[in-house]
Amino acid sequence: MSYRTEEVAYVQPAQPAASAQATQQKRSTAEYRALDAAHHIHPFSDMGSLNRSGSRVIVKAQGVYLWDSDDNKIIDGMAGLWCVNVGYGRKELADAAYRQMQELPFYNTFFKTTHPPVIELSALLAELAPEPFNHFFYCNSGSEGNDTVLRIVHQYWATQGKHSKKFVISRKNGYHGSTIAGGTLGGMGYMHEQMPSKVENIVHIDQPYFFGEAEGNLTPEEFALARAQQLEAKILEIGADNVAAFIGEPFQGAGGVIFPASTYWPEIQRICRKYDILLVADEVIGGFGRTGEWFAHQHFGFEPDLITLAKGLTSGYVPMGAVGLHDRVAKAIIENGDFNHGLTYSGHPVAAAVAVANLKLLRDDKIVERVKTDTGPYFQKKLRDTFANHPIIGEISGAGLVAGLQLAEDPKARKRFANGGEVGTICRDFCFNGNLIMRATGDRMLLSPPLVINKLEIDEIVAKAKYAIDATAQQLGIS
Numbered sequence: 001m002s003y004r005t006e007e008v009a010y011v012q013p014a015q016p017a018a019s020a021q022a023t024q025q026k027r028s029t030a031e032y033r034a035l036d037a038a039h040h041i042h043p044f045s046d047m048g049s050l051n052r053s054g055s056r057v058i059v060k061a062q063g064v065y066l067w068d069s070d071d072n073k074i075i076d077g078m079a080g081l082w083c084v085n086v087g088y089g090r091k092e093l094a095d096a097a098y099r100q101m102q103e104l105p106f107y108n109t110f111f112k113t114t115h116p117p118v119i120e121l122s123a124l125l126a127e128l129a130p131e132p133f134n135h136f137f138y139c140n141s142g143s144e145g146n147d148t149v150l151r152i153v154h155q156y157w158a159t160q161g162k163h164s165k166k167f168v169i170s171r172k173n174g175y176h177g178s179t180i181a182g183g184t185l186g187g188m189g190y191m192h193e194q195m196p197s198k199v200e201n202i203v204h205i206d207q208p209y210f211f212g213e214a215e216g217n218l219t220p221e222e223f224a225l226a227r228a229q230q231l232e233a234k235i236l237e238i239g240a241d242n243v244a245a246f247i248g249e250p251f252q253g254a255g256g257v258i259f260p261a262s263t264y265w266p267e268i269q270r271i272c273r274k275y276d277i278l279l280v281a282d283e284v285i286g287g288f289g290r291t292g293e294w295f296a297h298q299h300f301g302f303e304p305d306l307i308t309l310a311k312g313l314t315s316g317y318v319p320m321g322a323v324g325l326h327d328r329v330a331k332a333i334i335e336n337g338d339f340n341h342g343l344t345y346s347g348h349p350v351a352a353a354v355a356v357a358n359l360k361l362l363r364d365d366k367i368v369e370r371v372k373t374d375t376g377p378y379f380q381k382k383l384r385d386t387f388a389n390h391p392i393i394g395e396i397s398g399a400g401l402v403a404g405l406q407l408a409e410d411p412k413a414r415k416r417f418a419n420g421g422e423v424g425t426i427c428r429d430f431c432f433n434g435n436l437i438m439r440a441t442g443d444r445m446l447l448s449p450p451l452v453i454n455k456l457e458i459d460e461i462v463a464k465a466k467y468a469i470d471a472t473a474q475q476l477g478i479s
């Protein structure tokens with residue numbers, strides 16, 4: 001271990017905990033950056049270029065706001081990474097973790113043992129999830145959730161004596177995490193390029209991205225139907241006896257907040273039922289109130305067989321993921337001997353206690369209800385009013401408190417920028433400099449704020465987004 005870099009003049013010893021507030025800043029920004037560059041490899045980053053420019057150091061947060069090490073106050077339009085649903089600084093969650101760590105910080109659930117937090121969480125999830133979801137398996141992340149989904153899917157078909165059902169169909173530009181299985185299920189080409197060995201028997205169909213991929217005069221409904229019917233074509237190509245499951249995010253999050261038209265999911269469900277194929281909804285972003293429903297599949301009106309959960313499950317305060325099993329899948333798993341899968345921290349008591357506190361807040365403070373009836377509709381209308389006829393906004397997608405803003409060279413003609421990724425980065429940098437966190441995925445700008453956001457804060461996000469998008473148009477010479 002070495003702290004010594006040219007930029008670091010000195011290194012303070014760690015302060016005794018009692019002498020300092022948890023949030024007290026111990027180093028200068030330059031020191032933090034130098035140490036970060038010297039020793040920390042960031043996820044999904046070009047480290048050479050990041051180390052040259054330096055990371056922004058986030059030191060504390062409250063509600064929907066973050067503070068960096070230079071004391072800038074930043075409004076978080078992304079709820080961390082789509083996860084801080086109850087907002088920052090909720091003492092209820094901190095207290096739950098503190099109490100549970102003192103009572104029982106860890107015990108496993110492998111060998112005929114269980115504990116109160118995982119029992120309470122499972123019962124509460126069964127209450128909050130739609131009627132047929134009464135059983136839950138736990139892990140530490142969304143990626144592990146989707147690994148678990150694969151294990152359950154294959155075990156399920158084994159119990160049915162259908163051993164040839166091995167293929168899983170997923171979608172291009174879907175995101176299902178970054179373990180080998182998660183990365184293979186996802187349809188991100190740049191991730192596949194760096195994975196020479198992928199999980200076998202996973203194939204992809206096209207995504208329901210109307211603005212970017214619809215040709216001719218198809219309506220959004222016709223286009224979505226055609227994209228859903230690709231699933232049927234793929235099943236017939238592989239043979240229904242060989243297909244185990246289809247997996248999709250109800251709306252694609254990381255792929256750009258792509259909302260399929262209302263015709264899409266009912267058709268996917270019809271096809272899955274017709275060919276006896278399990279339907280998996282990856283609810284890692286959509287779950288726990290994001291669209292105004294508890295789960296995004298409820299927003300789109302379909303019934304999956306398995307749901308992947310993470311992110312909003314604990315509002316990101318501690319890591320936790322889960323898979324919810326429809327009764328008919330759960331029954332097969334429960335009644336057929338050993339299920340040979342588990343993680344040391346499956347159902348971790350501290351994570352489970354935090355999840356329970358989080359879910360109770362979402363329910364009892366009526367946070368999810370408010371997204372549906374009040375703040376969600378307000379946010380969607382505000383965005384659509386503000387960007388109607390904007391010279392570089394081609395569409396606004398979303399529902400509740402999630403939205404995608406499509407940057408476009410000619411919105412009316414659905415013409416995208418040739419260098420869309422660069423335009424997104426320009427816009428993202430204007431946001432960043434204006435103390436708004438808004439993410440760019442290629443040429444789509446994404447918003448997904450904490451669900452506790454109020455109308456004044458929504459106004460602030462939209463005003464700052466408008467400023468950044470106007471500045472982008474101006475830099476491109478478009479007005």
Ligand SMILES: *Cc1c(COP(=O)(O)O)cnc(C)c1O
Pocket residue numbers: 140141142143144175176177178249253254282283284285310311
């Ligand atoms: C974030 C995400 C994942 C992966 O979750 P991790 O906790 O990062 O492993 C999986 N699916 C979807 C839809 C996600 O957005």
